[in-house]
Amino acid sequence: xxxxxxxxxxxxxxxxxxxxxxxxxxxxxxxxxxxxxxxxxxxxxxxxxxxxxxxxxxxxxxxxxxxxxxxxxxxxxxxxxxxxxxxxxxxxxxxxxxxxxxxxxxxxxxxxxxxxxxxxxxxxxxxxxxxxxxxxxxxxxxxxxxxxxxxxxxxxxxxxxxxxxxxxxxxxxxxxxxxxxxxxxxxxxxxxxxxxxxxxxxxxxxxxxxxxxxxxxxxxxxxxxxxxxxxxxxxxxxxxxxxxxxxxxx
Amino acid sequence: xxxxxxxxxxxxxxxxxxxxxxxxxxxxxxxxxxxxxxxxxxxxxxxxxxxxxxxxxxxxxxxxxxxxxxxxxxxxxxxxxxxxxxxxxxxxxxxxxxxxxxxxxxxxxxxxxxxxxxxxxxxxxxxxxxxxxxxxxxxxxxxxxxxxxxxxxxxxxxxxxxxxxxxxxxxxxxxxxxxxxxxxxxxxxxxxxxxxxxxxxxxxxxxxxxxxxxxxxxxxxxxxxxxxxxxxxxxxxxxxxxxxxxxxxxxxxxxxxxxxxxxxxxxxx
Ligand SMILES: Nc1ncnc2c1ncn2[C@@H]1O[C@H](COP(=O)(O)OP(=O)(O)OP(=O)(O)O)[C@@H](O)[C@H]1O
Ligand SMILES: [Mg+2]
Numbered sequence: 001x002x003x004x005x006x007x008x009x010x011x012x013x014x015x016x017x018x019x020x021x022x023x024x025x026x027x028x029x030x031x032x033x034x035x036x037x038x039x040x041x042x043x044x045x046x047x048x049x050x051x052x053x054x055x056x057x058x059x060x061x062x063x064x065x066x067x068x069x070x071x072x073x074x075x076x077x078x079x080x081x082x083x084x085x086x087x088x089x090x091x092x093x094x095x096x097x098x099x100x101x102x103x104x105x106x107x108x109x110x111x112x113x114x115x116x117x118x119x120x121x122x123x124x125x126x127x128x129x130x131x132x133x134x135x136x137x138x139x140x141x142x143x144x145x146x147x148x149x150x151x152x153x154x155x156x157x158x159x160x161x162x163x164x165x166x167x168x169x170x171x172x173x174x175x176x177x178x179x180x181x182x183x184x185x186x187x188x189x190x191x192x193x194x195x196x197x198x199x200x201x202x203x204x205x206x207x208x209x210x211x212x213x214x215x216x217x218x219x220x221x222x223x224x225x226x227x228x229x230x231x232x233x234x235x236x237x238x239x240x241x242x243x244x245x246x247x248x249x250x
Numbered sequence: 251x252x253x254x255x256x257x258x259x260x261x262x263x264x265x266x267x268x269x270x271x272x273x274x275x276x277x278x279x280x281x282x283x284x285x286x287x288x289x290x291x292x293x294x295x296x297x298x299x300x301x302x303x304x305x306x307x308x309x310x311x312x313x314x315x316x317x318x319x320x321x322x323x324x325x326x327x328x329x330x331x332x333x334x335x336x337x338x339x340x341x342x343x344x345x346x347x348x349x350x351x352x353x354x355x356x357x358x359x360x361x362x363x364x365x366x367x368x369x370x371x372x373x374x375x376x377x378x379x380x381x382x383x384x385x386x387x388x389x390x391x392x393x394x395x396x397x398x399x400x401x402x403x404x405x406x407x408x409x410x411x412x413x414x415x416x417x418x419x420x421x422x423x424x425x426x427x428x429x430x431x432x433x434x435x436x437x438x439x440x441x442x443x444x445x446x447x448x449x450x451x452x453x454x455x456x457x458x459x460x461x462x463x464x465x466x467x468x469x470x471x472x473x474x475x476x477x478x479x480x481x482x483x484x485x486x487x488x489x490x491x492x493x494x495x496x497x498x499x500x501x502x503x504x505x506x507x508x509x510x511x512x513x514x515x516x517x518x519x
Pocket of ligand 2: 052
C-alpha cells in the first residue's frame, strides 16, 4: 500500500506516558493524525511532553497506554516488528548522534547495507547523491569530529534519509547549534518539506513553523492544547496558555 | 639466538674479568670474581639458563591464551550484564527474559566469587579439584587465569559500554537496528576503543599474576628461577634475574600502552 498525499500515515489515539507510577504524566492523552505530506510543528513550554510525544512515535519511549498506528500497523502491538517499522521513520536528534567511530560515508551506508541489504556500491552512490543535496559531497571520508555542528546535523538528516523513510521526526534539531549555523540546517529541512516529505518537528524556531509548517500543535502538561494552521496559531491564538507562550517566545 | 646470547654473556664476563684482574686484586676484584662465579654457576653451568628461558616461554604462553580467554569471557559477561540493565523494560515477559535474568545472576555470582578470592587459591582449586584428572598443567593454568582475568575484563568492558552516550544507542535503534546489532556495530567498537588502555593494563597485571603458577608445579619463569635457587643454594642471582626479566617485560608493554593511549587520543581529535 503506497500512501498518497492526504492519507493518514500515523494515527495516535489517547496516548499516555506516565513516569513513577502516575506521579509524572509526561503525556496525558494525545490524539492526532499525521497525514502524508504534512509538516507538523510541535511547540510548547519546556517539560510539556514534546520530546516524549515525538519519541513515542517510533517507540523510543514505550507508551503507558494508547495506540499508535503507522501505515496501518499498530506499532504498540506485541506482534509488530518495531525494527522494521523504525526503518521507515527517520529520526534526527538535538545532539546529532552521529557515530564517531565511522566516517560520514559509513555513517550513511551502515543502515542501507546492513538493514536493507543494499550493495556497498549502490549504497555509496545514493549516499553521494544525498551528500550533494546538502552540499557536503566532499566530506564523505571525514569523521564526525572533523565537522561543525551545522554540518553534523545536515549529515544526521541525510543519514536518516538514506533509509528512505516515509516520515521524518525531528527533536529540536537546531537547539544545540551556534546561531550562525541554524540557518543551514533549517534550509535543508525546508527543502525536504518542499520535496513532499512528511515531517514532525519539535522546534523553538517559530519562523520555521510559520513558513514551512502545514500544522502547528501546541502542547502543555502532556496534552495538546491547541492545533491549527500556523496562520491561525500565530495570528489568532485561542487558548490563553498559547497566548502567553507566544508572548514569551516571539 | 640462545647460543649467541650466552656467547655474548661469556664475552662480556671475560672482558670485564680481565679488567678487574688487571686492577690488581683488592675488594673490587674479589666481588667481581664472586659475582662471576655466581653467574656462571647459576646460569651457564649445566645450561641452567634454560630454566629461565623455558619458564619465560610458559609464562608467555599462559598469559597470552589466558588473556584471550579473559577477553572472550569478559565481553560475554559484560554484554549479559549491560543487556540485563538496558533491556529490563523493553523485553516482554517470556522465555528470553527469564534466560537473560538467569545468565545475569550467574554472571554476578561469577564476578563475586572470582574477584573475592585470591587467584592462587583459584588456580589450586582448578588444578587439584576441578581438573584433578588432567595432567596438562599449562591448559589448567590458562583456564584458571583466563577465568580470573575475565571477571576483571568484564567490568572494564561494562564500564566502557556505560560510558557511551545513550544517544548512540538511540540513533542505532532509530535507524532500525535491533538491540544486538546496535551493540555490535555501534556500541561495542566505541566501548572497546575507550577501554583499550585499561585492557592492556589488565594484560600487564596478568603477566605478573601468572608468577604463582609454581603452586601447581607449572614451571613458569618464577618457578624456573626458584628451581635454579634450589639447585645452587644461592638465591641472589636467580631471583634478581627473574625480577629483572619481569621488569623489562612490564616496562616494554607499559610503553606500548602509553603509545597506544597517545594514538587513541590523537584519533579523537
Ligand atoms: N525518564 C524520565 N523519568 C521521569 N520523568 C521524565 C522522564 N523523561 C521525561 N520525564 C518528564 O516528562 C515530562 C515531559 O518531558 P519532555 O522531555 O517530553 O518535555 P519537552 O517538552 O521535550 O521539554 P524540553 O522543551 O525541555 O525538551 C517532563 O516533566 C520530564 O521531567
Ligand atoms: Mg525535549
